[in-house]
Amino acid sequence: MIITLLCSVLIIAIAFILLNVRIICLKDGNFKSQHIHDNGYLKEKGINCVIDQDKEARIENRAF
Template sequence: MIYTFFLVVLLLAVSIILLGVKTFFTKDGQFPNTHVGGNLALNSKGIFCAKFQDKQERNKKTLFERSMLNENNNEQTNSSL
């Protein structure tokens, strides 16, 4: 029973070390970025993380807001002439 326990602990330790070789034994070891925002292939296709897409949608102006902004700019330029 105790032999099996130590064997399991040894196997777990070896597997954790082997899975983390790059993380544990390199100078700038970091876990890989598996987030959607860190994937260059997805970013090149225009796919971003949900938080970023939500932020973009919240910052978009409607057609009405853009037309009002344009009218305000036109009024300012006309008054300065």
């Protein structure tokens, strides 16, 4: 039981360190944005965030 717990903690620690390599190793390191509106490829294709699409649809289809 203890061996399983230690192995689990070790795997989680290794995963945490690997996820933070960019932040730890670079002076101004940070995670890249995962938002759709920050992705250049999706901008070229005209794909927007669902919140932006909802806002546009509400403006176009005003029933009041």
